[in-house]
Amino acid sequence: MAEFYVRRGRRILPALFVVSIVAAVVAAALLQPWDLDKFGKYLTATPVFLSNIPPWLGGGYYFDSRTAPVALTHYWSIAVEEQFYLAYPLTLYLIGRYLPRRESAALGTLAAASFAVCVWASYRVPQANYFLAPSRAWELLLGAALATCEWRWTRHRIANELLSILARHVPNEARIEMIRISRDREAQREVAQSLVKSTAAVCTAIGMQPIPLADLPILTTLQLVMVSGIMYVSGRERSLRAATEFIGALGANVGAGMLLREGARALLKFFPGWGNVICGMVAGAGTYAIGRAAIVFFLEGVSLKDARRIYLSSRKRPVQPALAAPGQSQKTGKRKK
Numbered sequence: 001m002a003e004f005y006v007r008r009g010r011r012i013l014p015a016l017f018v019v020s021i022v023a024a025v026v027a028a029a030l031l032q033p034w035d036l037d038k039f040g041k042y043l044t045a046t047p048v049f050l051s052n053i054p055p056w057l058g059g060g061y062y063f064d065s066r067t068a069p070v071a072l073t074h075y076w077s078i079a080v081e082e083q084f085y086l087a088y089p090l091t092l093y094l095i096g097r098y099l100p101r102r103e104s105a106a107l108g109t110l111a112a113a114s115f116a117v118c119v120w121a122s123y124r125v126p127q128a129n130y131f132l133a134p135s136r137a138w139e140l141l142l143g144a145a146l147a148t149c150e151w152r153w154t155r156h157r158i159a160n161e162l163l164s165i166l167a168r169h170v171p172n173e174a175r176i177e178m179i180r181i182s183r184d185r186e187a188q189r190e191v192a193q194s195l196v197k198s199t200a201a202v203c204t205a206i207g208m209q210p211i212p213l214a215d216l217p218i219l220t221t222l223q224l225v226m227v228s229g230i231m232y233v234s235g236r237e238r239s240l241r242a243a244t245e246f247i248g249a250l251g252a253n254v255g256a257g258m259l260l261r262e263g264a265r266a267l268l269k270f271f272p273g274w275g276n277v278i279c280g281m282v283a284g285a286g287t288y289a290i291g292r293a294a295i296v297f298f299l300e301g302v303s304l305k306d307a308r309r310i311y312l313s314s315r316k317r318p319v320q321p322a323l324a325a326p327g328q329s330q331k332t333g334k335r336k337k
Contacts, residue, residue, distance in 0.1 A: 024039075046075055114138035219283055
């Protein structure tokens with residue numbers, strides 16, 4: 001809890017003090033005595049997080065154009081928030097002591113009570129309803145109740161299916177984020193497979209270009225980006241360094257692949273075009289093998305040893321249009337009878 005208050009103080013207090021000091025200097029130079037007295041009340045209430053009290057006692061509204069504005073009126077929302085965070089730890093402690101394992105229900109009940117006060121006060125005492133914490137607490141209590149909820153229903157199959165359906169009808173960036181949050185392995189695998197197939201196709205096209213050695217940095221970069229993308233889809237942070245370490249752990253020898261491609265190009269130079277085709281196939285197969293190993297390691301949770309074995313076996317095959325589906329032969333792609 002102490003760490004929470006320290007982080008919050010570092011985030012709010014520097015800007016709060018700078019704005020207050022600058023506003024105080026400008027107010028002292030420009031305001032009339034009666035306006036300066038009013039400003040002083042707001043400034044005095046700021047350090048103790050009671051800056052929502054002066055506008056409430058003033059009887060005006062925050063957006064009321066008929067009343068003269070005060071430079072620090074906008075501090076009222078910070079005061080409400082800090083008052084909540086000062087009372088919330090004690091409330092949570094009492095709930096944990098007298099209502100163990102009922103934190104979410106208790107906080108939800110308090111949020112409902114605060115919302116009822118908000119509805120009532122909006123008709124009876126609108127100024128107090130707007131500026132004071134009791135009628136605002138439900139906004140923060142609702143978030144606290146959700147944060148302490150176990151969310152067991154998110155593991156339910158129906159909820160996962162709904163998330164999967166929704167993910168198919170949103171923009172690609174939102175779809176990726178939803179898939180990461182929902183931990184839908186099937187959807188993650190589908191996106192990862194699309195990434196592997198597209199990267200392998202691009203690497204095949206680049207490898208077919210008759211530019212010896214020039215394609216090496218491009219192919220390596222594409223493979224690293226592909227692996228880091230699969231890591232991100234799986235819920236991990238995107239990291240080119242980690243992708244490099246993974247490819248190295250697989251035993252993917254970039255130099256050997258380069259020599260194999262250039263050797264094939266040299267041996268087949270008497271058959272125009274075939275050397276480039278072989279080079280492209282080697283580049284595509286190697287990229288596909290790395291992508292398949294990354295999928296089984298990051299998404300299916302296999303060991304690095306098994307991922308290396310899958311990499312070596314996949315590298316020997318030509319690039320297929322899709323990873324073999326369950327119940328299909330790895331070699332022929334035909335459904336087993």
